[in-house]
Amino acid sequence: MLVEIKGIGIPNKGAELMLVAVVEEFTRRYGEVDFVVDPNTDFLGRSRYQLYQKGWMNIKGLQIGYLIDFMPNKLLSRFGIKKDKDIDIVVDASGFCYSDSFGPKNAYEQVSRYISRWKRQGKKVAFLPQAYGPFENPKLASMMRSTLEKADIFFARDEQSKKYLEKIGLKDVAQSPDFTCLVEGVIPNDFSTEDAGDVCVILNNRMIEKLSVADGKSYIENMTKMISLLRSYNMRPFFLLHDGLDDKPLTESINNNLEEPLKTYYYEDPKEIKGVISTASIVISSRFHGLVSALTQGIPVIATGWSHKYQMLLDDYNVGDFLADHMDYSDLVKKIELLKDEDKYTLIKNGIVQEKKRQIQKTKDMWNLVFKHIQ
Known part of the structure; x- marks a missing residue:
């Protein structure tokens, strides 16, 4: 055949x-x-x-x-x-x-x-x-x-x-x-959650390509401020490259604006990418399949996106409210604070796990x- x-x-x-x-x-x-x-x-x-x-x-x-x-x-x-x-x-x-x-x-x-x-x-x-x-x-x-x-x-x-x-x-x-x-995802042999962190951040260069110059600039600024906010909450974010090396310049530009750059991970094998995602407690992604790999492994997400497919995916898992407005930093803050609350996090995660089975x-x-x- x-x-x-x-x-x-x-x-x-x-x-x-x-x-x-x-x-x-x-x-x-x-x-x-x-x-x-x-x-x-x-x-x-x-x-x-x-x-x-x-x-x-x-x-x-x-x-x-x-x-x-x-x-x-x-x-x-x-x-x-x-x-x-x-x-x-x-x-x-x-x-x-x-x-x-x-x-x-x-x-x-x-x-x-x-x-x-x-x-x-x-x-x-x-x-x-x-x-x-x-x-x-x-x-x-x-x-x-x-x-x-x-x-x-x-x-x-x-x-x-x-x-x-x-x-x-x-x-x-x-x-x-x-x-x-x-x-099934595979955790790479050289990957350690202790070294990496607990919040996986996946950027998308197409957010710059598909948006206006002003919106693209806002996306970069808000992602940068978001990382500082996560650290202020004692969360440990790290970058994961999900589209070859196309997104690498974007992660580098944000790291250049941080006092302490985030660790950045990249793997050739997409099953290892999915494995890395499985180790996170929260995934913040502008890549569609970064979100899919998180949700199908029962992990709460915060999404930013440029087409209807992002909203539709989140709706499938009853977490439609977690599509963030990349232009509105306060919207990102609200979503992070929801997931920072232990009781709300557990409730959201349990709902995702149940929907994952369906x-x-x-x-x-x-x-x-x-x-x-x-x-």
């Missing part, structure tokens, strides 16, 4: 964790499975997971990957290349890729251009739970409706995404939470449906 996984982007650790989830689940169900990805991930990233490279390249709108179909498999195997026509199942694990924010060209090149061909070839196509929308662009709305109608199965990850899909005319939209909850069962049910439709 040859399975193509679309939408994963190494070294983004959230996307990489979704890759791990797909590989683990397919391997658990079928045993020997080969996985292939587009050649937009470098060799070292692919090699860690023994992923084949798809013979696929778009040059000025022309897909020259089809020429690979005429080359002998024996030759291609030496270079770890697989043909598009030999793929049995296409699994889209994009996370958040189909929206006005990314535009119709992205959706077209990712899936819409090829899905009719895939179906003619007999491939099964599954879109795993992810955030969608909004679709105010008519071209994108029409494209996504047509694409998802051709898929064997698709899921919205949250209620708002489901509404966006229904608004463009899709019926019977299934909903299921983020599917990385079944991946989210895990929903994910297991989702996978059962996926395998039912692609067999």
